[in-house]
Structure formats: structure tokens, C-alpha cells
Amino acid sequence: RIAYVNGQYVRHGDAAVHVEDRGYQFADGVYEVCEVWQGNIVDMPRHLDRLNRSLTELRIDWPMSRAAVEFVLRQVIRRNRVRNGLVYIQVTRGVSRRDHYFPPEDVAPSIVVTARSSNPDAARAQAEQGIAVVSYPENRWPRVDIKTIALLPNVLAKQHAKEQGGKEAWYVDSNGYVTEGGSTNAWIVTKDGAVVTRAAESGILRGITRTVVLELIEKEGLTFEERPFSLEEALEAKEAFVTAASTVVMPVTRVDGRIIGNGHPGTVATRLRELFRTATD
Ligand code: PDD
DSSP states (O other), X not given: OEEEETTEEEEGGGOOOOTTBHHHHHOOEEXXXXXXXXXXXXXXXXXXXXXXXXXXXXXXXXXXXXXXXXXXXXXXXXXXXOSSEEEEEEEESOBOSSOSSOOOTTOOOEEEEEEEEOOHHHHHHHHHHOEEEEEEEOOSOSOTTSOBSOOHHHHHHHHHHHHTTOSEEEEEOTTSEEEEESSSEEEEEOTTOOEEEOOTTSSSOOOHHHHHHHHHHHHHTOOEEESOEEHHHHHTOSEEEEEXXXXXXXXXXXXXXXXXTTSXXXXXXXXXXXXXXXXXX
């Protein structure tokens, strides 16, 4: 395997950044995960737009031009012979002696790109079965709209979910409302058939998959509500699902051990997954 690190393509096993990298010292960086489907990067322009937003919010410069980043993403995918999988990009504020203040102007941001293959059959099998999610108290900082590499709360939430037999954690805020998953956006379908997800303006990352699924919902003419939903409402929902570049649309069949709907992936989630796949074929 090959990775790209600050201007060089290196063996994945040797790919490393300096110990004084701001990412390593302070989690002072941002990232994107894009799906690779049949050799193409799914929704690359939107991911790079969001990367730009994250960088701007944190006042980190682009490590190189956007066109150069696109080129490197494609190179890393090609050099790893990835047809279906994920490509990862991370940009940090660069290498500088540990000091909380921003480093001197001449310190260049660091960039790392990796790619790996995934098994589409395994993903399909998972989607046909659905996943279990486990709730977890929201304990993240208020700037979850920025896709930073500071993911310790997400790590702890997802590990908790795993230890409870779940695949994903659903953060629940102090009012009892689900915000999002540890690495996904959260959705339900109500008994009346309305698709519900929280508005992107408050307490969540504006997922690219979320945006695309919203467009599919509109095109299909499905009833849709962008509003918070409580954990209680989720437990009574007809369907639930999560979205992310890494899972696309993934049905949820259990929340905190309670069966959702009939315990099988719902028709809306299944349909949206198909539509998403058709759109990227
Ligand atoms: N996670 N919410 C959070 C907290 C996320 O980390 C992610 C993505 C999403 C979904 O965003 P998108 O649809 O753009 O992938 C929502 C990536 C995949 C990860 O950390 O692995």
C-alpha cells in the first residue's frame, strides 16, 4: 500500500508525520473521508467544499491548490488499485515546536492522503441485516460543524456502543434529542411515513451523504421534516437509519436493544440506499 505524506508517495508502512506535528500534539487539523465507488470519488466537489470550510473556520491554509489535492486523491486511489473503498485526507496546521499559539507564518500545513479497499458484498450484507445503535450523552464541543480530527468523544461513544453490542452510537443532548451518530448522521421514519433528520444548523456535522439523501427524498416526493427528534420518538419510529460516506445509507434495526419497526431494514431506508447507489453507478 501507498500513502501520500507532504509531497511524497511512500510505503504505507513507512508513512509518518513528525512528532511535533500539530495534529499529533493538539488534534489541530481537519479531515475528509470520501467513498470510492467503481473507481470514482463520490461527491468529491462537495467534500472539498467542506474541507475548505473546515480549513477556513480554523484558519489553516490549503497545503496546496485544490486541483493538486484532487490529483493526489486520484493518484493514491490508483496506486492502491482501489475500485471500491475509502479515501482519507487530513490537513493539520503543520510541524512546529509545541506551543498552543499558531506557529510562525512560514510553517506549512501538513497533508496526508490514504486509501483502502472495502468489500461491497460485506457492505450489502450489513445493509440487508441492519445495525444496532446505542445512545450516549452528547459531550462534544459546540463546533461539531467543523470536521476536525479531534475525535476522542466519538471514539469513546463508539467504543461504548460496540461494548453494548452496537455498531454506532447516537448522541443524545440534554433535552433528550438525538443529535447524530459518532461518525454518521441520524434519521428516522415516523409512523406517518415522514422522513426526519435534524437540521444541519445545530449540533451536527452537515454530512455530504445527508445532503445527497435529502435531494433524493425531494426528487422522490417523500414527506420530509428537518427537525430534532427525541430518543423516545426514535424508539417508536417505523424505521431508522444512518448516513455517512463510509456506510452510505445504513438501516438501523435496534436502538438501545429495542427493536425498531419489524426488526428488519425499512422500505424507505432500503429504497434510499438503492437510489443513492444508482446515482453513483
Ligand atoms: N464520518 N457526523 C459525523 C460526526 C461524522 O464523523 C460523519 C462522517 C458524518 C457523515 O458525513 P458524510 O456523509 O459527509 O460522510 C456525520 C466519517 C465518514 C468518518 O469519520 O469516518
